Amino acid sequence: MPSTHTITRRVEFSDTDLAGIMHFSNFFKYMETAEHDFYRLLGLKLVTRNADGSSIGWPRVNASCDFKRPFKFEDEVVVTLNVAKKTEKAITYEFIFRKKGETEESARGTFTIVCCSFRDGRMQATFIPKDFAEKIDVAV
Numbered sequence: 001m002p003s004t005h006t007i008t009r010r011v012e013f014s015d016t017d018l019a020g021i022m023h024f025s026n027f028f029k030y031m032e033t034a035e036h037d038f039y040r041l042l043g044l045k046l047v048t049r050n051a052d053g054s055s056i057g058w059p060r061v062n063a064s065c066d067f068k069r070p071f072k073f074e075d076e077v078v079v080t081l082n083v084a085k086k087t088e089k090a091i092t093y094e095f096i097f098r099k100k101g102e103t104e105e106s107a108r109g110t111f112t113i114v115c116c117s118f119r120d121g122r123m124q125a126t127f128i129p130k131d132f133a134e135k136i137d138v139a140v
Contacts, residue, residue, distance in 0.1 A: 003083045003139035005038040008100060011075045021070035022077075028063060031095045031109050034081045042135045054119040056129065061090070065109035069099075076100035082139040089125050090114045091136065 009030055017023045039046055048056040071077055078098045085092040090112055097107040117126045 002038070002042060002135070003137045005034060005041060005081045007034045007037050007079050007081075009033065009077050009079065011071050011073055011077060013073050016073050021072055022075075024065070024067065027065045027067070027097065027107055027109055030077060030079050030097070031063075031065070031081075031093070031111060034079045034095060035093060035111065038081055044132055044135060048129070052119075054117055056126070057116055057118055057123075058091075058113040059116055059123070060111055061114050062092075062110065062112040065095075065107055067107045069104065069106040071097075071099065071106060077106075083136055084110065084139065085112075086128075086133070086136060086138050088127050091128070094139075 011022050011026075015022050015026045036046060046058060050056070076099070078100050080096045080098075082094045082096070083091065084094040092110060092112045095107075095109040095111075096105055097109070098104065099106055114125050115128045115132075116123045
């Protein structure tokens, strides 16, 4: 079962701030891009709609990022997702950022997501569906 995934993205001009470095908020966008790409690789969907009108989704309950070195316009950013923890209802991902071709970390972030059912405008934590849970394992 996969427990890690890596993507590469180029810093676009619109990702930068007035100082010419990647704005902090884009680290979270890159983390989410890596997460979604991981799901596509596994044949999973972030939102599942059920026949009864309910749906399953994954709201973030915690997100953090520690910044060590900046990225600039046109830098190639390698983002590695590691499954750090998996429980019956939640998954925590760790993300490591590096400039392409370098070994030193530029940033490290985390997301904790909770499996929730949505019905009639209400949200409630629920067990991770078996087909989803079977495809994701914790990285060692």
